[in-house]
Amino acid sequence: MIQTIDLRGHKPSPSELINLVPRSLTDVSAAQVAAQQLIDDVIDRGEQAILDQALRFDGVTPRSIRVSQSDIDEAVASLDPHVRVALEAAIERVRMATRAQVPPATTTTLGEGAVVEQRWHPVERVGLYVPGGKAVYPSSVVMNVVPAQIAGVRSIALVSPAQREFGGSVHPTILGAAGLLGITEVYAMGGAGAIGALAYGVPALDLHPVQVITGPGNVYVAAAKRIVGARTGIDSEAGPTEILIIADADADASFVTADLVSQAEHDELAAAVLVTDSPELADRVRSLLDEMARSTRHAERVAIALDGIQSAIVLVDDLSAAAEFSNAYGPEHLEIQTIDPDAVVSSIHNAGAIFLGAYSPVSLGDYLAGSNHVLPTGGQSRFSSGLGAYTFLRPQQIIRYDxxxxxxxxxxxxxxxxxxxxxxxxxxxxxxxxxxxx
Structure with missing residues (x-):
């Protein structure tokens, strides 16, 4: 089911390693022409273009693109009690961890009467994209909204695709999460057109342009973010999700396997990679993958992802080589399940989020770790970071000389x-x- 890449006995150079890492063939640039057309359509025709695109891509025409406050309030009231408690816990934990990301203002005195002040100032308005394709992501509402609020952003617009089963409105669980966070500006729109609407505004909807757009989406959303990047800030061009696990003979094979399957569940293009210096662990994981992949709810999706060129079991000589491979890969999620995770993490430089030990699975980071799950994919963690309060802050220098x-x-x-x-x-x-x- 899953390919094996055997690097034992080899010492690839850094450039060779980058070429050896398994990647999907997702090409954002291939979607740019279509994304540009959808954005131009929104610029030219505004509200009607958004309605037409909803019918074309989501199979429904929204009764109202702007979701009413009464609908948001109703969604909050109708949240499953267990989901509400979980969301409230996630909100508080992400708030606590995110507060540490706001640097304090500092003052440097270079001489008498010569002062340079450094402050971190929030942008005034942001647009947050919450996907609504194969799954519903109220957790993404939390992960996008909380950092913006902690940064001090005053105006927040949230967009999410229209849902046919809910009369063309946003999914009620997403609306409920937005309501819990006090978000009142929500639009039923998705895809590249929604990114264009956020960047350029739609006067008929009283939707004003934003300064920063964040949130994951499909390849057309990623292409649209690339297109509008010269007009508005973006977090990253999010691609298919990925996990890389560094594990040794001490790791529990069932834990490792379950974590690989959990990421493969997201999408057929999701990447699941195990890097290990233990052939025995590799064999145990390989045999368990067959069983777990067949028994999980989204078995077909998982099987396609694990069988894809982006997923692999990588055999290396030692954990030092495993760290080198991981740094070349630059994973969105990196788990380290070894006898001494701290020794391995000291050699890690490139990763969106790092999960240490057997009881820190990526699933924890998706919901309740307190960390943010909007992270760089496709190797972008080699030069960029995940979403945080700093995404919405700009460092400004204030010069004061007499x-x-x-x-x-x-x-x-x-x-x-x-x-x-x-x-x-x-x-x-x-x-x-x-x-x-x-």
Whole structure:
């Protein structure tokens, strides 16, 4: 079912390792032409384009694209009590962990009367995308909204695809989660068109453009985020989910197998990768995969994902080689199930989120760990991070000099301005000292 990549006895270079990691053939650029057309349609025709796209892709025409407050309130009241308790717990835990992501303002005094202040200032308005395809993701509402709120964002718009079984409205569980968080601006729209609506606004809906768009989606959503990236900030181009597990002979094969299956459950393109220095563990996991994959509810989806080129069991000589492979891969989720996880994690540089030990599964991070589950995929963790309060914050420097402090540096400033052939820069300083009264 799952391929084996045997790297024992080999010492690939870093560039060779990057080429060896298993990846799906998902190509965001291939969806760009279609995504651009959908965005242009929304820019040109606004509300009607969104209605037409909902019918085309979601099989329903929403009665109202903007969800009413009464519908949000009703969704909150109708939440399954167990789901509500779980959501409230997730909200509080993510809030607690996210507060640590807001840096304090700092002041640097370079001399008497010469001060540079550093502050982290939130954007004013953001758009949050919550997918609604193969599964319903109220947890993604929590993971998107809480960091924006902790950052201090004042205006939040949430979009999610129209659901045919709910009369073209947003799924009630997603609405309920939004209501618990105090979100009042919710739109039943999805896909590339929704990203375009957030970036450019839709005047007829009183939907104003946003400064940052976050949240996972399909390849067309990822392509749309790439397109609007020059106009509005984005978190990342989220692709199919992925897990990489570093495990040794000490690992429980049933734990490892269950975690691989749990990620394969998301999507046929999901990646499930085990990297181990234990051939015996690899054999046990391989045999258990057949059994667990057949018995799980989404068995067909899981089987396709595990059989895909993006999933593999990778055999390496030792845990040092396992860490090197993982760093080349840059996984969205990295689990370390070894006899000494702390020793391994010290060699890890590239990962969206890292789960240490047998009792820290990725499923915990999806819901109640307190960490955020909106993470970079497709190797993007090698150069970017997951969603957090910092996604919605901009560092700003405030410069405060008095006359004496400026005078201390004016000659050196003059020398640098002349060296760059920008004399007016020096003159802008000199004019402040032309008269002793100034």
């Amino acid at each position: 006359r004496a402090a400026l005078g201390e540096v004016k000659d050196r400033l003059h020398a640098l301005a002349e060296s760059e052939n920008l004399p007016a820069h020096a003159e802008a300083v000199a004019v402040r000292f032309d008269s002793p009264d100034r």
